[in-house]
Amino acid sequence: MLIFREIRFHGRGGQGTVSAAALMALAAFEDGFESQAFPKFGSERRGAPVEAYVRISSTIIRAHNQVYTPDAVVIQDAGLLRSEPLLRGLKRGGLIVLNSEQNPSREDDNFRWICLPASQIGERHLGRPLPNTVLLGALAASTEWVSLGALEEAVTNHLASKGETLVNANIAALREGYGFITHAEEVMV
Amino acid sequence: MKKLLEGSQAVAEAVRLCRPQVVAAYPITPQTHIIERLAQQVANGELEAEFINAESEFGAASIVLGAVAAGARAFTATASQGLLLMTEVLYNIAGLRLPVVMVCANRAVGAPINIFSDHQDSMAVRDAGWIQLYVESNQEAVDTLIQAYRIAEVCGLPVMVCMDGFLLTHTFEPVDLPTQVMVDNFLPPFHFSRTLAPSRPMTLGGGSEPENYQEFRMAQFEAMENARAVIEAFDAEFDDQFGRAHGGLLQAYRLHGAQTVLLGMGSLMGAVRDVVDKLRDQGQAVGALRLRCFRPFPAQALTQYLSGVQRIVVLEKAISIGAGGIVAAELRAALHQAGNMTPVESVIGGLGGRDLTPEVIETVFQETPLNEKGATFRFAPNHVMPDETDRGDCL
Structure with missing residues (x-):
């Protein structure tokens, strides 16, 4: 079966948005898929809106174009929803993984919303309110597009130069994000 | 073994495998990550080279000129205005027949200032005497970089490896990095026959x-x-x-x-x-031809490939203001010279980073000639984004 998925990550400069996309692509590659990750091309500034994209495919990816109709959107800062059309192009039935303390996970006519307080969880593990690996865990748990093991491997390799403490903290954050979804599903069942 | 690497990092690893002794550069978007990674490699001791952070691109080009003249293998990278600032030195490097290798992370040229990818920068220096190779993927960037040193050193000509800024330099994709042993087997150490050395005084670059x-120009040609x-x-x-x-x-x-063939260069060809x-x-009889080597222009090979083709379309990411498509013009000349009078449709797009999506490319394939009388290109x-409802404020 041909698998082809596109994901768009939204965040602010400094939130690890580009890293999140890279980690997702690395994990997919680890799982045996072809993958591609790239930032929205432009000047990076701390605090400014940032976008990054991932493609995951069962066949070789040859195109180098922007992503226009993603299957999922990951939103690292809910405040961006008020200033930018973050859901533009999102496919009907698509997934939104939203970093939010207030909003419940739900399904509406068009989309499936997964909401979790990723900054809080991130802060507990990393000492800073960084939501990226938490949201990746939630994305993996709610889609099964990549395995948790592959994401852990990606975090370990990609962040190796930043030291073992940071790697372990991110893996813990990733696992909590993953568990937040799988645990919620168990409760619902 | 394949790894998922950012294009800039992959290229920096390829440069390291070629064992340059001097790396000189001035940072400019979107080349910066290549140079950052090389600086890191030198600092870590992974690459035994002199790393020189130049005061300008003019300086960086002058440093690699001098380094190669002194017998060292050298590398630099730049883009856009940086490449244009190097222009005078680029002509000198080529005229002195120095096998410098550089990466041009292709970017639009100002004004207006624009950091995104097109081919205007390297096309502007097409007559400087450098071999120009345009790559489609990060794998090809790595492989071409390794080939570039061998080509440069055998031909006595500088080589510019042109890779689309951001579209390749900032994209993570699978790349098979060769081992040091494989690269050493392919690329022998650099011995410059005209090395400047006090023990053997001679002039390089006299009047x-x-x-x-x-x-001299004839010899270069x-x-x-x-x-x-x-x-x-x-x-x-x-x-x-390498397989x-x-x-x-x-x-x-x-x-x-x-029956219809689209010709183009760089990452858009994916x-x-x-x-x-x-x-x-x-059921449409279409094909594509990727111009990997723009200099020297492969006129003969092009005419052979395009013989019998009914419709030829060139899609290119640069414009000669006052003339039109550059590749298209050269292709027309090549075909004409060979007695092939098939018209060449010239399409210019992707300027300043405008995305040439599959949808756009399909239109280029389908669309028929110029609407304006006398126009040489369109x-x-x-x-066009697919229809969608306004979902701006969802909370």
């Missing part, structure tokens, strides 16, 4: 008079003519040793029986191949 200047066979031979040899080839001068895609597959599935249409 020339009207009586002999033209002969001949070396460039001879480079075609070298580029093809080393791509084939690379294939033998990958990139077409030598030109890479044909589904040309068999093709999407072009996807579109060719789609149109072929619909612009590619813009990408």
